[in-house]
Amino acid sequence: MPSPRTLYDKIWHNHLVSDAESGSGLIYIDRHLVHEVTSPQAFEKLANQGIPVRRPEAALAVADHNIPTVGRAEGITDELARLQVDMLRRNVMRTNIPYYDVDDVRQGIVHVIGPEQGFTQPGLTIVCGDSHTSTHGAFGALAFGIGTSEVEHVLATQTLTLKKAKNMRVTVSGTLPLGVTAKDMALAIIGEIGTNGGTGHVIEFAGEAVEALSMEARMTLCNMAIEAGARSGLIAPDETTFRYLQGRPFSPKAGQWEQAITLWSQLSSDPEAKFDREVHLEASQIAPQVTWGTNPEQVLAITGHVPDPATIADKGKREAAERALAYMDLTPGMPLSEIAVSHVFIGSCTNSRIEDLRAAADVLRGRKVADSVTQAMVVPGSGLVKMMAEDEGLDRVFLDAGFEWRDPGCSMCLAMNPDKVPPGARCASTSNRNFVGRQGPGSRTHLLSPAMAAAAAVTGHLTDIRGFSAVEGE
Amino acid sequence: MNAFRRLQSIPTPFCHDNIDTDAIIPAAYLKTVSREGLGEGLFANLRYRDDKTPDPQCVFNEPRFESSRILISGDNFGCGSSREHAAWALVDRGYICVIAESFADIFASNAFKNGILTIALPKDQVTRLAAEGEAGRSLVVDLQEMTVGLEDGTVFTFDLDDFRRTCLLNGLDEVGLTIKHHAKAISAFEERQKLEQPWLYRQ
Numbered sequence: 001m002p003s004p005r006t007l008y009d010k011i012w013h014n015h016l017v018s019d020a021e022s023g024s025g026l027i028y029i030d031r032h033l034v035h036e037v038t039s040p041q042a043f044e045k046l047a048n049q050g051i052p053v054r055r056p057e058a059a060l061a062v063a064d065h066n067i068p069t070v071g072r073a074e075g076i077t078d079e080l081a082r083l084q085v086d087m088l089r090r091n092v093m094r095t096n097i098p099y100y101d102v103d104d105v106r107q108g109i110v111h112v113i114g115p116e117q118g119f120t121q122p123g124l125t126i127v128c129g130d131s132h133t134s135t136h137g138a139f140g141a142l143a144f145g146i147g148t149s150e151v152e153h154v155l156a157t158q159t160l161t162l163k164k165a166k167n168m169r170v171t172v173s174g175t176l177p178l179g180v181t182a183k184d185m186a187l188a189i190i191g192e193i194g195t196n197g198g199t200g201h202v203i204e205f206a207g208e209a210v211e212a213l214s215m216e217a218r219m220t221l222c223n224m225a226i227e228a229g230a231r232s233g234l235i236a237p238d239e240t241t242f243r244y245l246q247g248r249p250f251s252p253k254a255g256q257w258e259q260a261i262t263l264w265s266q267l268s269s270d271p272e273a274k275f276d277r278e279v280h281l282e283a284s285q286i287a288p289q290v291t292w293g294t295n296p297e298q299v300l301a302i303t304g305h306v307p308d309p310a311t312i313a314d315k316g317k318r319e320a321a322e323r324a325l326a327y328m329d330l331t332p333g334m335p336l337s338e339i340a341v342s343h344v345f346i347g348s349c350t351n352s353r354i355e356d357l358r359a360a361a362d363v364l365r366g367r368k369v370a371d372s373v374t375q376a377m378v379v380p381g382s383g384l385v386k387m388m389a390e391d392e393g394l395d396r397v398f399l400d401a402g403f404e405w406r407d408p409g410c411s412m413c414l415a416m417n418p419d420k421v422p423p424g425a426r427c428a429s430t431s432n433r434n435f436v437g438r439q440g441p442g443s444r445t446h447l448l449s450p451a452m453a454a455a456a457a458v459t460g461h462l463t464d465i466r467g468f469s470a471v472e473g474e
Numbered sequence: 475m476n477a478f479r480r481l482q483s484i485p486t487p488f489c490h491d492n493i494d495t496d497a498i499i500p501a502a503y504l505k506t507v508s509r510e511g512l513g514e515g516l517f518a519n520l521r522y523r524d525d526k527t528p529d530p531q532c533v534f535n536e537p538r539f540e541s542s543r544i545l546i547s548g549d550n551f552g553c554g555s556s557r558e559h560a561a562w563a564l565v566d567r568g569y570i571c572v573i574a575e576s577f578a579d580i581f582a583s584n585a586f587k588n589g590i591l592t593i594a595l596p597k598d599q600v601t602r603l604a605a606e607g608e609a610g611r612s613l614v615v616d617l618q619e620m621t622v623g624l625e626d627g628t629v630f631t632f633d634l635d636d637f638r639r640t641c642l643l644n645g646l647d648e649v650g651l652t653i654k655h656h657a658k659a660i661s662a663f664e665e666r667q668k669l670e671q672p673w674l675y676r677q
Contacts (some may be wrong), residue, residue: 017659022636026656028663030674038557040507051649055664055677066505080505087507124674131556145580147558148509149587149648157652160661163635165579196494196550199579229553231579252673260673295553296493316491316548346583414555416501423524433554435496437519 002264004270006167007234008202011267012140015125017159020160024163029154030124030174030439031141033063033110034097036088038129042152043091054158056096060119063088063102064109066416069379069406072102080419095155108382108408111135111349114125115219117382118248122237122264127154132349132432134225138218139245140237140267142202145226165231166276169269170200172209181359182217183430183449185281186224187289193279201277204269205235209283215244216355223350227296227432236268290336290462291434291447293324298434300336302452302464308332327436328444329424335461339446343427344369344376344457345439346403346450347414351430352381356450357389361397363454363468369402370460371406378405379411379421403457415440428456447472475589477645481571481615487604489671493547494554495581499563511638513558513566534567546604547574547599551582561588571615573622575600586638589645591617593632603630617643637668 001198039061040050046053053059066081067407071267076082093100100106106113111132114120120136126143129151136143150160170189190197193443203225213221214443217313218235225233242261245251252260258292287301298321300307325332330339346352346360357380369376378398380386386408389395412419413431415438421427423442430453431438434445446462454462503515521532529537545564551574552560561584564572566585572585573593585592593615595603599622606613606624615624617639622630641648668675 011537017663018656024635024637026652026659028660028667037504041509041558044507049649051653059675065642078505084505084507093508129556129558131554145556147556147561147580147584147587149558149584153649153652156649157660158664159652159656161648161652195553196576196578199550199576229550229578250673250676258675260671263671295494320491414496414501416504433494433496435494435554437500438496441500441519
């Protein structure tokens, strides 16, 4: 009998090309997502050395980080951004890497389109020059962000030399209360273990509350694994996963589908498998979450108050909280639900999928964005998400409420394109990072779920989605 | 990459926890297709005031640390985005060694690929090294011996993965190494996988 193994152990073992010294190994990479910001230097170096791309068909490229979300027909006016997109197009044409151009309906955020196209599959190793590659772990794939030198290494060799990570399991038992989402679960976990709680680990998410999540919600959860320091998050594939994948362009076709299901069904941690660290949360205890500071572990339930740094024992954390409150312009003791916002952003690789848009639209139907909110925008995760939402009439709901309805891209999550939160302004955002200046220099970010973002847009301040209809409803 | 063996320099003390890569290099500086010149954006939001002039209070603008090649920081250095621009910016500014309480995984990997030695040490030792910088004293980092030496003769030892140490000591190019040593094994892996999961090999 082989010793019990975790899902991560199995995927690692299945992809080991050769063992290296001291717990490292050369790992085969099955899929490589490529975007405009972290790839040009990699292509350039390979071209200079005359090294070819080993398997162009194992890659998929798209521009998402710096492209505008309005007026695309006129082209990109930002010269530097245009140069990056042009260079991506040239590089992929030259090397035969499949590419969805800016005007292709399949274009979108790299972590939305991979799953949408069935490019993401259980048991695969998936990389991208973007830390939120952990998203794809929702399918039981070992997926992680890499730097540009690693992009170059994967293009050239289809492998990476990696140090084997430790195993961590986060089990969420029970049922999530109404109004509480995968985003709240993710933020609650980060609040519990901290932004470096998962460093050096792969986190497997398990338990009834995780199994009950849709694929979209599982992607939200795994997306945020990196915010807990874990390069990868994982969820064992099941019927929900298989149903999502069936019939997608890259999915195995009839004849090979059964073979795939047999293979994928073996992808779970053995019952006796040992984890280096175990964390348990009770779903019923999770309330809607909002961040108050400048990293995702500075988070509390919406029913809470801005913390008083003086009560934090650890000196480092206390000083960090003091700096965060100064930057966020918040006073200790203030109820979180009284924090007024001027901007609302619904989008990003965390929360821009169809279910996210439906959840936000459900809150907004028949309501208006508060006068005090100067900008509220929805940026769908892909052209296909946008099309689906329009077929369902969600665009009308958003537009009628006073939201802007944009074209797909990373947008205001990292403000590389023109979508920025102005200095000093405060944004309720469905994205993943509330770092200093993340949404634009001087911007202030509160992370929350799509429904909570929509509610904040209506009231003009952070709002508990539970009971929102009863208080504000028509 | 350049080989790293021994380095003597005054360290720049910057002891904050959770320094993210957005802080190391803000997104506005990522719109480049080059690895060069990113030092200008290093810690830009800290170094420059709202009117774009350098903030003299910022440690990175202090003349005494101008020639510093060692950065000292706190817990979880380099968390957040995978942008290798953070490593390029550090190198461009002259930093080829970062000593901190711990490092985020992706940053540590990116740093290594660019010849930056990352050294994780306990908090009390990091605090001591930062104080050396404040006092204007230099450190000697020796990768062969895996030590950090202080002017008063105190020596701290550190650990590093063997593979990374060998590559850094010899300035080895990893892509070349992998192609040279593993090309056959990679092809064999692909042949096997093609039989098990043929749908992954559709053209």
